[in-house]
Amino acid sequence: MALVVLEGMRFHAFHGVHPEEQVLGTAYVVNVEVQTGIAEAAKTDSIEQATVNYETVFQICMAEMAQPRKLLETVVTNIIKRMKRQFPQMKGIKVQVRKLNPPISTRMRAMKNTADYQPIGGSAEAAWVQDEGNFESKCPRCKTSFLCYADETCWCKELNNLHPATQETLKRQFGTTCLCPKCLKLYAG
Numbered sequence: 106m107a108l109v110v111l112e113g114m115r116f117h118a119f120h121g122v123h124p125e126e127q128v129l130g131t132a133y134v135v136n137v138e139v140q141t142g143i144a145e146a147a148k149t150d151s152i153e154q155a156t157v158n159y160e161t162v163f164q165i166c167m168a169e170m171a172q173p174r175k176l177l178e179t180v181v182t183n184i185i186k187r188m189k190r191q192f193p194q195m196k197g198i199k200v201q202v203r204k205l206n207p208p209i210s211t212r213m214r215a216m217k218n219t220a221d222y223q224p225i226g227g228s229a230e231a232a233w234v235q236d237e238g239n240f241e242s243k244c245p246r247c248k249t250s251f252l253c254y255a256d257e258t259c260w261c262k263e264l265n266n267l268h269p270a271t272q273e274t275l276k277r278q279f280g281t282t283c284l285c286p287k288c289l290k291l292y293a294g
């Protein structure tokens with residue numbers, strides 16, 4: 106297993122619920138870590154064989170950072186979704202979006218029990234959200250390991266010649282329509 110990492114990507118973006126964040130924007134740092142196999146890419150030293158190339162990772166992050174969202178959770182989730190659509194070979198992924206010097210209101214409207222509240226100055230260096238996914242799975246039919254994204258971005262959804270009746274059979278028999286490529290080909294016929 107190998108890691109492909111792009112860290113410290115910097116963007117100026119307009120996420121957040123505060124008006125100043127939406128108008129003036131804030132500085133962000135994005136980190137992406139992909140678990141993958143790199144044997145083929147290293148053997149041929151070719152970009153076509155690279156399962157995950159970091160220039161594309163950067164562009165995916167840039168595209169999502171350019172869409173203003175209220176929550177960092179939404180940004181992180183959408184980056185992961187785009188990564189899954191782009192790269193069918195990821196064993197796992199970790200994405201972190203950091204908002205630098207987030208504006209924080211010192212008016213205590215959200216906090217409960219403010220009776221003993223005495224305001225002082227304060228700030229935070231960063232607010233960040235991170236999520237991760239692990240896509241290694243065991244084929245319920247033959248028990249070999251394979252990759253499944255377990256949603257509409259999975260490669261298996263492109264094998265769309267599965268008859269609806271076959272899909273029903275698979276669901277009944279294995280609880281899922283996502284088997285390893287070898288087994289699924291048997292059913293796709």
Ligand SMILES: [Zn+2]
Nearest residue numbers: 244247285288
């Ligand atoms: Zn199988």
Ligand SMILES: [Zn+2]
Nearest residue numbers: 253259261283
């Ligand atoms: Zn799948």
